[in-house]
Amino acid sequence: MLFRLFVWYGETPIARAMNSSEWMFPIVEVIHMIGIVLLVGTAVILDLRLMGLRLNSVPVWELASDLMPWTTAGLVTMLLTGPLLLSTDADRYYDSYEFRFKMACLILVLLFDVVVHRRVRAKNSTAGLGTQRFAGAMSLLLWSCVVVGGRAIGILMLSVTR
Amino acid sequence: MSVLSICQALEATWIGTQVRETYWGYAAPQIAHMLGMALFGGAVVVDDLRLLGRLRRPAFSELSKQLIPLKWLGFVVVVGSGLALFMSDATRLYRNWAFLVKAILLLLVALNAWIFRAVVYRDIAKWDQSADPPTGAKRSASLSLLLWLAIIVTSRLIGFVGPEY
Numbered sequence: 001m002l003f004r005l006f007v008w009y010g011e012t013p014i015a016r017a018m019n020s021s022e023w024m025f026p027i028v029e030v031i032h033m034i035g036i037v038l039l040v041g042t043a044v045i046l047d048l049r050l051m052g053l054r055l056n057s058v059p060v061w062e063l064a065s066d067l068m069p070w071t072t073a074g075l076v077t078m079l080l081t082g083p084l085l086l087s088t089d090a091d092r093y094y095d096s097y098e099f100r101f102k103m104a105c106l107i108l109v110l111l112f113d114v115v116v117h118r119r120v121r122a123k124n125s126t127a128g129l130g131t132q133r134f135a136g137a138m139s140l141l142l143w144s145c146v147v148v149g150g151r152a153i154g155i156l157m158l159s160v161t162r
Numbered sequence: 163m164s165v166l167s168i169c170q171a172l173e174a175t176w177i178g179t180q181v182r183e184t185y186w187g188y189a190a191p192q193i194a195h196m197l198g199m200a201l202f203g204g205a206v207v208v209d210d211l212r213l214l215g216r217l218r219r220p221a222f223s224e225l226s227k228q229l230i231p232l233k234w235l236g237f238v239v240v241v242g243s244g245l246a247l248f249m250s251d252a253t254r255l256y257r258n259w260a261f262l263v264k265a266i267l268l269l270l271v272a273l274n275a276w277i278f279r280a281v282v283y284r285d286i287a288k289w290d291q292s293a294d295p296p297t298g299a300k301r302s303a304s305l306s307l308l309l310w311l312a313i314i315v316t317s318r319l320i321g322f323v324g325p326e327y
Contacts, residue, residue, distance in 0.1 A: 022322075030318045034311065036196075041204020044232075054228050058219045066217045070207070144197060151196045155189050 003094055010090030018088045025088055032081040036150075039074025040143050042067045047143075050120065050136025052129065060132065064121035089157065098156050102149025109142035169252035181250035188250070191243035198243060202236025205229040206310060213303035215294040222299075223290050260319035267316060271309040278302040 009015065018024045048054040049063050086093050093099040112135075120127040120135040127135070172178055180187035211217045212225050220228075248255055255261045282298045289295045 026318055026322045030315050033314050033318060036200060037203035037207060037310075037314070040200040041207050044201060044204045045208050045229075048232075054232070055220060055225070057224065062219065063217075066211075067208070070211065070216075143200075147196050147200055148193050151193045152189065155192055 003091070006090040006094040009087055012087065014084065015087035015090065018084055025085065028081050028084045031077060032085060035074045035077030035081060036147065037074070038070050039078055040147060042071045042074065043143055044140060046071070046121070047136040047140040050132045051140070052133060060121055061123040061125065065123075092157075093153070096153065096156055098149055098152035102146055102153060105142050105145040105149055109139065109146060112138055112142060165256055166253065169256050172249045172252040175249060177246050178249035178252070181246050191246040194239050194243040195247065198236045198239030200236075202233055202240055203310065205232040205236060206306065210303035210307050213295050213299045215300070218293045221290045222295065223286055255320070258320055258323060260316045260323050264313055264316035264320065267309055267313045271306065271313065274302060274305050274309060278306075 018028070045054065046060075046064055046067050049056070049058070049060060055063060086099075117135050117139055119125060120132055173182070181191060182188070208217065209226055209229055212222055217225075278299075282296075282302055285296075289299065
């Protein structure tokens with residue numbers, strides 16, 4: 001069922017446009033990469049603050065509200081470009097453990113953000129130090145796994161063509 | 163000794179061979195390069211956002227002091243993994259134009275940072291606490307972000323241009 005959805009997606013006009021020129025993939029991939037630095041780069045700093053390792057002189061909520069527009073911009077960039085990259089080879093991505101691992105981590109980190117992280121970094125948060133540390137460490141770990149999974153997908157796809 | 167012969171020697175080393183010919187030899191530095199980039203790039207972006215007045219606190223000197231260990235860690239990981247990747251494919255990379263442009267951009271970004279330290283940072287006492295640093299600082303930060311953007315673009319291009327196998 002899900003596989004058929006992937007096969008269908010791989011044949012949509014979006015996929016055809018992405019496959020129409022050999023330059024489409026690298027262009028979209030570059031934008032995806034810039035999104036990573038914005039998203040993960042700023043998330044790491046906030047997570048280190050939550051863990052009490054960096055910038056402890058700034059309140060969590062203030063750092064969060066200053067960084068969040070950039071983190072969100074990165075996330076939106078990733079979520080717009082990722083599916084475009086997926087469309088170029090959708091059925092092969094479906095089969096790959098690397099892709100499944102990355103998607104599992106992505107879903108986990110987004111859920112964790114909505115359920116825990118968001119509350120901990122809110123201005124009126126009453127979260128204790130332990131909860132802050134846990135939220136920062138989990139988020140850092142999960143985002144790292146997303147990056148690792150993403151790079152692993154790239155290597156997998158390359159290893160077939162090389 | 164020519165550049166080509168140096169590149170050939172690099173490719174023949176144990177590291178060069180491992181990265182080129184084994185799965186994890188290749189995957190490990192690729193993954194490390196990306197993780198290191200997120201760490202280093204993140205620290206640079208936050209530093210530059212502070213200079214552009216998008217981050218209220220802490221004081222710039224305090225922020226950059228706290229970010230330096232992260233930058234160093236990211237830098238060592240990125241350069242180490244980058245060297246390993248270069249060694250695996252040196253004879254092709256040294257005549258890949260995207261790689262050469264990337265190398266030049268890296269020199270420019272270092273030059274920009276040095277100019278910032280030598281010129282803008284000299285007056286740090288005047289604007290350290292300010293949420294809105296002076297024009298020179300903003301110019302320096304914008305240039306840094308632009309150069310890093312171009313470095314990411316050329317990095318991706320390396321795999322898509324240049325001599326075929």
